[in-house]
Amino acid sequence: MNRWLMRSMTELTSRKWISRITGRLAQSAVSRRFIPSFARMYGIQVHEAEKPIGEYGTLNEFFTRRLKDGARVIDADPATLVSPVDALITGAGPVKSGTIFNIKGQDYTIEELLNRSPRTASYVGGFCLVLYLSPTDYHRIHTPVSGTVVEREHIPGKVYPVNDFGLRHMKRVLSRNERLTTYIRHGGGEVAVVKVGAMNVSSIKYVEPLTQQVEKGQELAYFEFGSTVVLLTEDHTFTLRNDLMPGKKVRMGESLGTLRLPKA
Known part of the structure; x- marks a missing residue:
């Protein structure tokens, strides 16, 4: 075809x-x-x-099943950002002047991904990780840091596929699909957890009751069928683990890298 x-x-x-x-x-x-x-x-x-x-x-x-207790180990180091999901890394790199470069051959702007949020300015020199969940994966999304939820935003949109074909051949699907974005303030800054809907996903749902204070590894939301999480950190606050790159699988709770925390 x-x-x-x-x-x-x-x-x-x-x-x-x-x-x-x-x-x-x-x-x-x-x-x-x-x-x-x-x-x-x-x-x-x-x-x-x-x-x-x-x-x-x-x-x-x-x-949308939960896992048995102990099935995933949450990295407890306060300085680590952990994976919110079991996923394949399909993009990883710095944000340069507000642009995320070469996600399967396409560039995205922070402004469009975050729906022109006033918070956009904090991420124009940050870091981006794109985490793809296939039907094989566990589909609950957990908090990548301990902190305070400062905003939640629902962004209506399409339901294009977010698999390899969709990311390569459809126009900027990560910023055109329906999204739920959660902004979490932690000890060294803020992270944005962007949950991107996909084809045949009937919804993205938050785990209730909603809480403002969250602990690393706590359930945040879940997808009904496969999709993608885009994880953004603020300017100059994160260093990627040196063995991670696109094509690498990660598990929920696994360290993705180090956050810059204020000195005691």
Whole structure:
């Protein structure tokens, strides 16, 4: 199938009503019968799930499953920024003059990604990590730092795919898709956790009750089907772990690098 036709078909399936239909199917009782084959197809580590596979009532309930206690280790060092998700790193690099360069061959501006938020100015010389969740991955999103939630913003948008094809061949999907952004103030600055919706994702949901004070590793939100988290740090406040790069897998709670904290 040529690239033009694939792109045209993707445009047609980016409508929210198609995602709503897909979401209703995944939330229906009939979807329960597909859970075992879905888990086998994607090689999901079912032994990590909070409950036995037979106890999930719908495919969506299984997809948004919690893990058993202790399945992920949260790096406790106050100076580390941890991964909020299990994911593949698809972009990592400094923000230069407000631009994020070469995310699968495309450039993004902080202004468009953050929906022209007044907070944009704090991130124009920061750092960006793009974390892609495939259907194989655990789909709950956790806080990458301990601190205070200072703002939450819902940004309406499309539901283009955020896989390799979508990032390469659709126009700037990370800043055109629906997003939920959480800004968290920590001891050395602020981070923005941008949760990007995707094709066949019926919604991105916050874990309730919402709290202002959060601890590193605390549940923040979850995706219904695969998507992406863009993690942004403020200007000159973060140093990436030296062995991380695009193409590397990370797990929730794993250190991504070091935050600049004020001296005691």
